[in-house]
Amino acid sequence: MLQNIAIGQYVPGHSFLHRADPRSKLLFIILFATLVFLANNALTYAVLIAFTLYAGLLSRLSLGYILKSLKPVWILIVFTIVLHIFMTKGGTVYFQWGWFTVEERGVQQAIFISFRLGLLVIISSLLTLTTSPIDLTEGLERLLGPFARIGVPVHDIALMMSIAIRFIPTLMEETDKIIKAQTARGANFTSGSLIKRAQNLIPIAIPLFVSAFRRAEDLALAMEARGYRGGVGRTRLHKLAFSWRDAGMAVAGVLLAITIGWWRA
Amino acid sequence: MNEESLLALQDVSYSYDGENGSHVLVLKDVDLTIQKGSFVSVLGHNGSGKSTMAKLMNALLLPEGGRVLVAGMDTAKGEMVWEIRRHVGMVFQNPDNQIVGATVEDDVAFGLENMGVDPEQMRQRIDEALASVGMEAYLLAQPHRLSGGQKQRVAIAGIMAMRPSVIILDEATAMLDPQGRQEVLQLVKTLNRDEGITIINITHFPDEAIYSDRVVVMNAGEVLMEGTPEEVFNQVERLKKVGLDVPFAVRIRHVLASKGIDLPFVLHQEELVEHVCRLLLTR
Ligand SMILES: Nc1ncnc2c1ncn2[C@@H]1O[C@H](COP(=O)(O)OP(=O)(O)OP(=O)(O)O)[C@@H](O)[C@H]1O
Ligand SMILES: [Mg+2]
Numbered sequence: 001m002l003q004n005i006a007i008g009q010y011v012p013g014h015s016f017l018h019r020a021d022p023r024s025k026l027l028f029i030i031l032f033a034t035l036v037f038l039a040n041n042a043l044t045y046a047v048l049i050a051f052t053l054y055a056g057l058l059s060r061l062s063l064g065y066i067l068k069s070l071k072p073v074w075i076l077i078v079f080t081i082v083l084h085i086f087m088t089k090g091g092t093v094y095f096q097w098g099w100f101t102v103e104e105r106g107v108q109q110a111i112f113i114s115f116r117l118g119l120l121v122i123i124s125s126l127l128t129l130t131t132s133p134i135d136l137t138e139g140l141e142r143l144l145g146p147f148a149r150i151g152v153p154v155h156d157i158a159l160m161m162s163i164a165i166r167f168i169p170t171l172m173e174e175t176d177k178i179i180k181a182q183t184a185r186g187a188n189f190t191s192g193s194l195i196k197r198a199q200n201l202i203p204i205a206i207p208l209f210v211s212a213f214r215r216a217e218d219l220a221l222a223m224e225a226r227g228y229r230g231g232v233g234r235t236r237l238h239k240l241a242f243s244w245r246d247a248g249m250a251v252a253g254v255l256l257a258i259t260i261g262w263w264r265a
Numbered sequence: 266m267n268e269e270s271l272l273a274l275q276d277v278s279y280s281y282d283g284e285n286g287s288h289v290l291v292l293k294d295v296d297l298t299i300q301k302g303s304f305v306s307v308l309g310h311n312g313s314g315k316s317t318m319a320k321l322m323n324a325l326l327l328p329e330g331g332r333v334l335v336a337g338m339d340t341a342k343g344e345m346v347w348e349i350r351r352h353v354g355m356v357f358q359n360p361d362n363q364i365v366g367a368t369v370e371d372d373v374a375f376g377l378e379n380m381g382v383d384p385e386q387m388r389q390r391i392d393e394a395l396a397s398v399g400m401e402a403y404l405l406a407q408p409h410r411l412s413g414g415q416k417q418r419v420a421i422a423g424i425m426a427m428r429p430s431v432i433i434l435d436e437a438t439a440m441l442d443p444q445g446r447q448e449v450l451q452l453v454k455t456l457n458r459d460e461g462i463t464i465i466n467i468t469h470f471p472d473e474a475i476y477s478d479r480v481v482v483m484n485a486g487e488v489l490m491e492g493t494p495e496e497v498f499n500q501v502e503r504l505k506k507v508g509l510d511v512p513f514a515v516r517i518r519h520v521l522a523s524k525g526i527d528l529p530f531v532l533h534q535e536e537l538v539e540h541v542c543r544l545l546l547t548r
Contacts, residue, residue, distance in 0.1 A: 133367065134367050134368070134371060162366075162367060162371075163365065165367050166364070166365065166366060166367040166408070169407065169409040170361050170409050173409065214362075215359075215361070215362045218357060218359055218362035218363065219362050219363065219365065221325065221357070222355075222357055222362065222363035222365070223365060223375075224325060224350075225323060225325060225350060225354070225355040225357075226350070226354075226365075226375055226376040226379060226423065226424070226427070227347050227350045227351060227376055227379040227380055227427070228375075228379050229347065229379065233381045234378050234379060234381060235377075235378055235381050235382060235383055235384060235387070236378055236384065237370065237371065237374035237377070237378060237384055237387050237388075237391075238384075239384050
């Protein structure tokens with residue numbers, strides 16, 4: 001039932017994007033998101049769309065697979081489109097029926113905003129599709145490293161994230177087992193009113209929590225036994241290293257920023 | 266303390282704080298020496314203090330009375346604690362709850378990262394450690410896809426990478442199927458024989474103890490017996506009195522003896538079979 005869920009969406013590979021440093025990818029996304037919000041005419045959107053398609057090619061993943069990442073947000077996109085078409089007024093009136101009109105500005109905004117959302121989702125899925133959760137945590141830890149000096153427990157946060165990643169499949173399996181065990185005792189998780197179903201989750205949640213706490217205790221002991229003593233003096237197996245790819249991304253980022261700045265209305 | 270003893274508990278006592286502020290004494294004046302390169306099995310009832318003793322051996326707990334010495338280092342002296350934990354690795358019962366890394370290599374690296382080993386050297390030590398447990402093909406595997414026996418082997422690799430002198434298995438085979446149990450036992454036997462790693466195997470299965478050099482029997486926080494497997498398992502009645510079982514071959518011999526059939530003392534099932542067959546032929 002639950003065992004097929006992959007951790008994150010990572011698809012292993014050796015493409016340009018797979019090999020780029022997670023830090024550059026994270027920084028690039030911040031830049032890209034800013035640019036998406038700065039774009040405000042057809043030309044700038046066209047540039048961003050073209051760029052995203054190119055980035056998609058660089059990931060060597062199939063376009064269909066990348067577009068699948070839009071699935072969880074399509075309702076949001078449709079909702080935005082509808083809202084803008086019907087509510088935003090201005091420019092030529094395309095259609096009128098009583099008090100109800102569809103106008104030029106509305107259509108334009110609908111298109112822009114839906115592309116804005118779509119682009120943000122696709123570019124961030126390109127990150128999670130091409131970066132393993134471990135590399136991602138590692139990248140975050142390094143990027144946030146400077147904040148450790150002002151007392152942010154960066155190392156601990158990163159360790160917590162990587163342990164969470166490690167235990168997701170284990171807890172999934174466990175949930176599966178508990179559901180089966182409770183079903184065998186006559187619990188019903190698939191029918192009844194919404195409230196009833198929510199109540200039925202309690203006999204799943206409680207054993208899961210109890211076991212998660214036991215695991216946490218065991219794990220803490222095991223970590224201590226293996227000489228864990230916090231982030232100080234610790235080395236890391238994965239060394240992050242910038243390469244020509246990251247330089248390429250930096251250049252692309254600068255060019256993209258200049259282009260958008262120049263062509264936006 | 267002589268040169269060959271690697272681990273020594275000298276009059277060690279330990280107590281946990283009970284619910285209502287009371288002290289519950291779980292180890293009472295335990296005296297025990299573990300020789301370098303030996304394979305020691307620890308048997309004992311639930312709650313007899315086996316795990317507590319194990320935790321005292323790598324400074325996860327500190328003794329209340331007496332001393333614990335690891336390669337001459339006193340665990341109570343704080344500054345040596347990391348060196349002691351590098352020397353004494355521990356494998357726990359639940360295979361899932363001791364794997365920290367999201368992949369096998371990350372998990373094996375964990376101890377090395379804690380020690381501050383530099384990344385280049387780490388690679389080499391991870392490869393060596395995985396090879397020593399026969400898991401080199403699983404370098405990038407996710408732990409939850411492994412069998413219980415494989416997970417325990419990864420846990421052992423994580424310890425081996427730290428170049429330990431002792432590995433303590435605290436009921437490390439208890440949650441495994443018979444095949445996984447065999448896998449892990451075979452592995453620690455090999456590490457003991459070929460790499461000279463001292464093994465302390467805490468177990469509920471007396472049959473696991475027949476291959477060891479020494480057997481320690483714990484009862485109610487005390488060392489009840491200590492000796493070679495022959496010496497310990499020969500005292501069937503005494504073991505029974507504290508609710509402990511003996512290896513299969515010893516039990517069968519004991520039953521036969523009570524029926525008036527005397528066989529020489531054996532630990533291994535195959536030997537017993539041989540003796541029984543010989544008896545049948547010569548009768
Ligand atoms: N953290 C703790 N706090 C309080 N009491 C504890 C704690 N850990 C163990 N004990 C008690 O100490 C005694 C010895 O426990 P220990 O875990 O060492 O036994 P054991 O021989 O390993 O048993 P088992 O075979 O069940 O693993 C038990 O009576 C137990 O209830
Ligand atoms: Mg125990």
